[in-house]
Amino acid sequence: MSTVYEEAPFGGETVEAAAPAQRRMSLDEQAVSILERYWQAVVGRWLVIAIILALSMAVGVIVYLLTQPQYSATARMEISRIQPKVTNLEGVQVEDRGRDAQFYETQYNLLRAHSLAERVARVLGLQNDDRFFAMYSGGSADAGSAPKAKRSAGEQAARLKSAASILLDGIEVDPVGNSNLVDVNFVSPSAEFSAKVANAWVQEYVQASLDRRFATTSDARAFLEQRLNQLRTRLEASERELVAYASSRGIVALTATDAQGRSAGSKTLVGDELTALNAALSEAITERITAEAAMRASVANPNAPSQGTVASLRQRRAELAARYSALLTKFEPGYPEAEALRSEILALDQSIQQESGRSRGDAEAAYRSAAAKEAKLRTQLDGLKQNYNTQRSDLIQYTILEREVDTNRQLYDGLLQRYKEIGVAGVGTNNIAIVDVARVPGSPSDPYLPRNILVALLVGIMLSAAYVIVAEEIDQSLRDPADVQRELGLPLLGTIPRVDERDVAAQLRDKKTHLYESYLAVRTNLSFLTEKGAPKVFMLTSSRPNEGKSLSAFALARLFGETGASTLLIDADMRNTRLEDLVEGSHGPGLSNYLVGAVQVSDIIQRPEGQPFSVITAGPTPPNAAELIASERFRELLATLSRDYAHIIIDAPPVLGLADAPLLSRFVDGVLFVIESNVGKIRVVRGALRRLELPGAKIFGALVTKLDGRNSSYGYGYGYGYGYGQGREARQQGAAGQRA
Known part of the structure; x- marks a missing residue:
């Protein structure tokens, strides 16, 4: 921590004062962490915390004894994802495995649906069961309601909704790990009823899925x-x-169809003919050309028509x-074979003779017949051509009408096929199966004493933590002397134990206390505040009275006097003096007498018996x-006394509520x-320090007084206030602890 030296108002000594802007500690210099601070707060309030924990656990036991037993029954199902395709036609729904989470989340919400609860209530007849409503209202529900035969449709519907709401409050849907299994739990005051509802719930869920x-x-x-x-x-x-x-x-039309029933092509009778x-x-035409060639050959050579045949016969x-x-x-x-050959030769001779006798007239007759046939066919063909040309324009519209018939037939056949497939769409395997039915539980699931105690303990711990935090924030009292440096930015010059002021003189005389x-x-x-040792003129003040x-x-006046240095103690708290109780025989005129001009300086200085100051x-x-403290006479008094005394210690009034201390701070080192x-x-201390800093007071540091056993957990106290003067051993142990 950096320091500044400024010239003292009396004696010319330089004193070391901590600059306000430089009194903040770094994090590494903090003596106690925030966690340790709250731990010390817990230790300091352990009795209240113990009471809170005990009360919380007592409340947990009382709640356990007063809570109505609840029974839980569980039914287990397997839900497998299937694609709800209406037909086998592609494009109805695309396979998407990434939507499994969405599918199962949907199923879980369907299991918690109010409509499913109404189905279960309707199947079990709960809207007409007064015992059911009485079980959930302490036996008083529907005590004056009308009988079933006298209830209106509106009343029946209202009771059904009420029953469904009660069932939903008791149902729990619990997926089993990373699987397709789902547990459906129902909790009620009746073991048999819990099992009955759990089984009905899963059965109606399966049925509802099939119905959808x-x-x-x-x-x-x-x-x-x-x-x-x-x-x-x-x-x-x-x-x-x-x-x-x-x-x-x-x-x-002579229309042919393909395998799909579509027209393969349109033909008419005229076109076919x-x-x-x-x-x-x-x-x-081919026959006429052949006959004409034969006829011309017969004119040129009479035997030509049969020449080829005769030659083959002759060969x-x-x-x-x-x-x-x-x-x-x-x-x-006369040999048989020779006779047969001779007969065959005679027959061939006759054939050769007949073939050679054919005439030119045969060839001409054949030609005329072929030409007549050709002419007839040409006449018929010309007539059909005229008829076909007439029908060609009509065939265009006929083809359009035929195509429309094919289109309508295809649409009809396609929808008929889909209609046949839909007929068996709902007959497939169901994607929901009941694995385990719910059994009647043998013991209640709630309340559970260890769990109640654990919950009560946790609640007690949270309440205790809240109490400690709130109390610590509201309290803001100085428990850890290290907070002087951490919170106020002041050097800690010393810690003083709590003592009985009646024994102060005796304890100060005993150097082992x-x-x-x-x-x-x-x-x-x-003594380390200035280059020449302890400051010459300084004052002690506090934020309020009775802080020591x-x-x-x-x-301090006594200890400075024991060093042989001339020391003067001035009681400037003229409204509420306490030094007269500590210094025996200190009577006569005092500071107020001098400041009003009634006496001289030598008249107010006293040397108490047995004191070194x-x-x-x-x-x-x-x-x-x-007004007396702010007067020039008080400044002159300090100037005069500083020439005769090495140390002047002033007991100043408290800061808050009075103007004395800020006024005095202008005249001291x-x-x-x-x-x-x-x-x-x-x-409050921060406010007092701000008041002192306004007139420019130099604050050397802080002195924390009246430490006792509450501060021992912070490393201070070491038995302070627990019997001073109880022997040499106790004093030595305390002194050793303080040095540690």
């Missing part, structure tokens, strides 16, 4: 039936229009003759103490601020 699926297929089937009727009517109308048009135009007549004409006769001659060389002419050692540490710390500043001023008492209480532990509020 059947309703879906029924709606689709009704829609398709309507569309089929419309398409059937349209198909019949288009077919009638096609037939009527063909009849009116004289079109005889034209094709056949054209083929016959081609054959007739055959030559072969037979050669064979006959060969046989005659071996056998007689905690009180003496504490003030000795304060005197030592003060007068005792501290007296003790001089003292100026407060004197009679003046009506205007602040610095201020030692006294704070009473466990009582002094941090907020």
Whole structure:
């Protein structure tokens, strides 16, 4: 921590004062963390915390004894995701495995649906069961309600909704880990009723799922039936229009169909006859050309028509003759085989003769016949061509009507196929199965004593934590002396134990007491404030009365006097003096007498018997103490005394509510601020410090007084206030603890 040295108003000494802006500690310098602070708060309030915990656990036991037993029954189901396709046609719904979470969340919400609760209540007849309502209202529900036969439809509906709401309050849907299993729990005051409702719940859920699926297929089937009727009517109308048009135009269609029932192509009778007549004409032309060629050949060579035939017959006769001659060389002419050859040769001779006798007239007759046939076919073909050309314009409209008939037939057949598939859509495997039915529980699930006690303990811990936090924030008293540096930004110059002021003189005379050692540490710390040692003129003040500043001023004056330095103690608290109780025999004129000009300086300085310091008492209480302190006479008094004394200690009035201390702070080298532990509020102390800093007071540090056993958990106290003077061993243990 950086310090500044400023010239003292008396004696020219420089004193070390902590600058207000530089008194804040870094986090590394904090003596106690926030967690430790609250732990100390818990330790300091352990009795209240114990009472809160005990009361919480007692309430938990009382609640356990007064709570009506509740029985839980569980039924388990398996819900598998299936795609609700209406038909096998693709495109009805795309497979999406990423939507499993959405699907199961939907099923869980359906299990908690009010409509399902109403189904269960209706199946079990709970709307007419007065015992059911009495079980959930302490036996008084529906005590004066009308009998079932006299209830109106509105009353029945209201009771059904009320029963469904009661069931929903007791139902719990619990998915089993990362699986398709779901547990349905129902809790009620009756074991049998819990099992009954749990089983009915899962059964009605399965039935409701089937009903929804059947309703879906029924709606689709009704829609398709309507569309089929419309398409059937349209198909019949288009077919009638096609037939009527063909009849009116004289079109005889020869239409073929493919495997799907569509028209493969439109043919008419005229077109078919034209094709056949054209083929016959081609054959007739071929025959006429052949006959004409034969006729011309017969004119040029009379034997030409049969020359080829005769040549083949003659070749055959030559072969037979050669064979006959060969046989005659071996056998007689009457040999059977030779005789047969001779007969065949004679027959061939007759055929050759007949074939050679054909005339030219045969060729001409054949030609005339072929030409006549060709001419006839040409005449018929010309007539069919004229008829076909007339029908071609009619065939365009006929084709349009035929295409419309095909389109309507295809739509009708497609919807008819889907209608057939929908008929069996709801017959497939159900995606919901009941794995385990609910059994009647043998023991209640609630209340459970260990759980009640644990919950009560947790509630007690939370209440205790809230109490500690609120009390700590509201209290703001100084319990940890380290807060002087952490919260106020002041150096901690010493900690003083709580003592009986009647024994102060005795304890200060005994150098082995905690009180003496504490003030000795304060005197030592003060000796490091300036380059020449302890400050020459300083005052002790506090935020309010009775915080131990007068005792501290007296003790420091005694300890400074024991060093051999001339020390003067001035009681400037003229409204409420306490030094007269500590300094025996301090009577006579005091500070107020001098400030009003009634006496001289030498008249107010006293040397108490047995004390190593001089003292100026407060004197009679003046009506205007602040004006006296602010006077120039008080400044002159300090200037005069500072020439004769090495240390001047002033017991100043409290800061809050009075103007004396801020006025006095202008005339001294610095201020030692006294704070009473466990009582002094941090907020109040901050206000007092601000009042002192306004006139420019130099605050050396703080002195925390009246520590006792409540501060021991912070590392301070070590038995303070628990029997001083109880022996050498106790004093040594306390001193060792304080040094630690």
